[in-house]
Amino acid sequence: MAASTKTSFNEEQLVQAAQRGQLPAFNELLLHYQKQVYNLAYYIMNDPAAADDATQEAFISAYHALAKFRGGSFRAWLLRIVRNACYDELRRYKRHPSISWEDFGELDKEANPHLRAKVESPEESLQRDELCALLERTLARLPAEQQMTLFLVDRLGLAYDEVGATMEVPLGTVKSRLYRARGKMREYLMETQELLPPRYRQKGSR
Amino acid sequence: MENKIWNATELYAYLDGELLPVQEKALKAELEINQSLQEQLAQQRQTVELLQTLPLRETPRNYLLTPEMVRVAAPRPKLRRRRFTLWSLRLATTFSALLFVVALGLQFTPLTAIPQPLAQAPAMMEQEVTAEMEEAVVMEKMVEVEKVVEVVASPEPRELPAAEVAAEEAPVMDSALLPTATAAAKNGIGGEEEFAAPLTLGAGEAATAELELCSLTEGDAECGSVSEPQPETPPATAGAEGSASWQNEEEGPPSQRSFSPWWLVGTLGLVTLGFASATWWSARRN
Numbered sequence: 001m002a003a004s005t006k007t008s009f010n011e012e013q014l015v016q017a018a019q020r021g022q023l024p025a026f027n028e029l030l031l032h033y034q035k036q037v038y039n040l041a042y043y044i045m046n047d048p049a050a051a052d053d054a055t056q057e058a059f060i061s062a063y064h065a066l067a068k069f070r071g072g073s074f075r076a077w078l079l080r081i082v083r084n085a086c087y088d089e090l091r092r093y094k095r096h097p098s099i100s101w102e103d104f105g106e107l108d109k110e111a112n113p114h115l116r117a118k119v120e121s122p123e124e125s126l127q128r129d130e131l132c133a134l135l136e137r138t139l140a141r142l143p144a145e146q147q148m149t150l151f152l153v154d155r156l157g158l159a160y161d162e163v164g165a166t167m168e169v170p171l172g173t174v175k176s177r178l179y180r181a182r183g184k185m186r187e188y189l190m191e192t193q194e195l196l197p198p199r200y201r202q203k204g205s206r
Numbered sequence: 207m208e209n210k211i212w213n214a215t216e217l218y219a220y221l222d223g224e225l226l227p228v229q230e231k232a233l234k235a236e237l238e239i240n241q242s243l244q245e246q247l248a249q250q251r252q253t254v255e256l257l258q259t260l261p262l263r264e265t266p267r268n269y270l271l272t273p274e275m276v277r278v279a280a281p282r283p284k285l286r287r288r289r290f291t292l293w294s295l296r297l298a299t300t301f302s303a304l305l306f307v308v309a310l311g312l313q314f315t316p317l318t319a320i321p322q323p324l325a326q327a328p329a330m331m332e333q334e335v336t337a338e339m340e341e342a343v344v345m346e347k348m349v350e351v352e353k354v355v356e357v358v359a360s361p362e363p364r365e366l367p368a369a370e371v372a373a374e375e376a377p378v379m380d381s382a383l384l385p386t387a388t389a390a391a392k393n394g395i396g397g398e399e400e401f402a403a404p405l406t407l408g409a410g411e412a413a414t415a416e417l418e419l420c421s422l423t424e425g426d427a428e429c430g431s432v433s434e435p436q437p438e439t440p441p442a443t444a445g446a447e448g449s450a451s452w453q454n455e456e457e458g459p460p461s462q463r464s465f466s467p468w469w470l471v472g473t474l475g476l477v478t479l480g481f482a483s484a485t486w487w488s489a490r491r492n
Contacts, residue, residue: 026271034265034268034269035264036262038269052266052267055269056269059271060271060275063271131259132260135256135260150257154257154258155262156262175215175218178218182257186250186253189253189256
């Protein structure tokens with residue numbers, strides 16, 4: 001939820017300015033959401049170069065389609081454009097989306113300012129890598145819709161209604177998918193809880 | 207609200223800040239007194255925290271748009287037009303392929319599969335024309351034979367009147383074909399007596415001419431005697447015979463003709479091939 005509450009800039013005004021054709025206003029919105037957009041594209045495409053292309057294409061499409069934006073969550077609208085652009089690309093290349101967060105850990109160690117700011121010992125770094133790998137394997141066992149819901153809520157911090165707007169499903173569906181996904185994740189993680197950091201090890205299941 | 211049993215979905219919604227304020231307040235009150243609910247919520251919070259452990263990937267670059275990029279990306283209708291062309295080509299390919307298959311199917315369908323009167327209409331017409339042509343040829347030959355007979359008869363010292371000659375020739379020729387000559391003979395211009403007088407026509411030549419005439423007509427067996435006139439079939443009778451002959455053909459082997467000619471099948475095949483190539487090329491461009 002952090003990302004959605006963090007919006008200190010005036011999104012509505014920026015959107016209106018961008019709709020009037022002011023490119024700098026749109027670029028400000030773009031800077032604010034590009035990380036989430038890129039991560040969603042990466043999640044769907046599972047390829048850095050393809051995600052890069054899809055993100056750029058999605059922003060250009062969004063700029064041209066701004067007149068069609070009729071209020072609501074701009075982020076959800078933007079993410080829906082990215083999602084559709086990625087699926088179009090996937091259809092073109094006949095590839096199947098799959099979750100792979102292997103590269104996340106590798107890159108984030110160098111690029112993520114949050115991680116860089118925190119000085120990690122080699123042991124902590126190793127533990128993080130192992131945890132990332134474990135989570136990735138566990139997530140891959142979930143159905144695609146549940147993976148996507150979990151990604152949007154827990155990774156990108158979208159609100160339920162935003163997830164519904166992005167995935168074009170009703171709110172009830174979002175809630176049930178999220179409940180099932182988290183339940184299964186806990187179940188799977190409990191099977192291998194000896195691999196989890198000590199503070200995540202539990203005696204019982206959910 | 208005190209007796210409410212909180213389910214996992216509501217607890218997750220509480221963790222995600224998605225509960226209504228009233229519900230949130232009630233849950234908080236319940237949590238203060240309900241130990242098992244606290245434990246359940248703690249477990250769920252752990253799962254959510256664990257999932258949120260994974261950091262987001264940093265973008266490899268900024269995606270800031272420039273006026274040039276926006277301008278370059280503007281001609282999207284072109285892409286739309288290209289897609290429209292592609293779909294039109296696909297439709298055309300399908301349509302022409304269907305036509306080709308239908309034409310090919312008709313090509314291999316024998317006419318017996320088609321209603322008889324319709325199937326045999328062209329054959330009927332052809333036979334009628336053939337019968338007429340044969341008749342014309344027979345007439346021509348007969349006129350030639352007549353001339354030969356005249357030429358052969360001319361060296362004779364005795365001169366016969368024209369009516370006599372006509373009466374002489376009448377039995378040999380078809381009475382129906384030479385009505386004027388026969389009529390002249392019967393009107394007594396020549397007469398029986400004169401006719402009875404021996405004509406000094408060379409017997410050999412006359413026989414040859416008659417044989418030639420007989421060979422032109424169908425009934426060879428009936429051409430044994432020269433004196434017996436062969437009644438030529440009048441046009442009406444010929445027509446009836448013609449129809450009988452094509453009716454007999456009905457019982458014979460079916461005609462190998464078909465509705466779609468080969469050139470049409472070939473053209474359709476080529477057109478389909480052309481459309482398919484264009485579609486492939488257009489799809490590759492897209």
